[in-house]
Amino acid sequence: MTGRQKILKLMYPVLTGLTRLFGKNNKKLQSTTMANTSFYDLQITLNNGKPFAFSDLKGKKVMLVNTASDCGYTRQYDDLEKLYAANKDNLVIIGFPANDFGEQEKGDDATIEEFCRVNYGVTFPLAQKSGVKKNAEQNPVYQWLTDADKNGWNTTAPTWNFCKYIIDENGNLKNFFEASVEPMSKEVADAIR
Template sequence: MSVYDFEATLENGETYSLDKYKGQVMVIVNTATKCGLAPQFEDLEELYKEYKEQGLVVLGFPSNQFKQELDSSEAAAESCRLTYGVSFPMHQLCHVNGSETLPLFKYLKEQTKGALGSSIKWNFTKFLIDKEGEVANRYAPQTSPLKMKEDIETLLNE
């Protein structure tokens, strides 16, 4: 099993398979526009712009589980674009913990249990996925996305 076995739904309701990104490096992150960590959108966008031609994709998954997100997927995505210049794909609001956890996040947490615990503690937990669809690393919410650069470059050059 890998990330490629899951589907995701964009903020506009379009569902697709993550195998669309086979052979690319991915950063999957749970986001919230009203979170104190929301300025990380700028760093995530910087990474996306710098490395997308080399095969990086950043995927944002807004979640209101920590009560810091707007009421709709569309409003959240629009806020990301207008406030932070986000151009990477944003998805529908989802649960990252509990019984309604999006299957993708259930898988990501299972793959990184030892790293930072089995639940997502806060917004902006970041998962780095290698070109084979395997979880390469998990980063804490407070970790700047720019601290992922070395790991991203390593995976892009494999």
């Protein structure tokens, strides 16, 4: 962990307190709309180069999180791992490392995986580093997450690192939480029940 990363980790409680106080990065969206195209038709390449088909996730809730190693919210890896460990039977968390916000994920896939494992004990799957913003390089999963014609209702793309999307057991997008909504919050707990 770099000196900057250590400082960001220590400053996390202050950052989340300030963002809540000023109403930043705390948007919460919810819907009961069914998807127009199947989430289960999607697949990704994991950071180890292996393919991962979302059809293997049928019957489980899924949380997709765009992540970064050099962000004030990086400490959320701790709570994401706790949430994953406590709910492995019914929840899969997948991290999507992206360098889209403030160039806060400059490492390659191997460096990112090692950072997450060594510093936060991450065992949940990580996708290959890709883009999550709406543009030509946007990961196809994030195209689905941010296109109402595909997911049924949502057009909100990540506004910063550590935004969370929750898919229900039937492959429907149910929730979007911005970065300052903590993984162990009541809102997230209610969404994954």
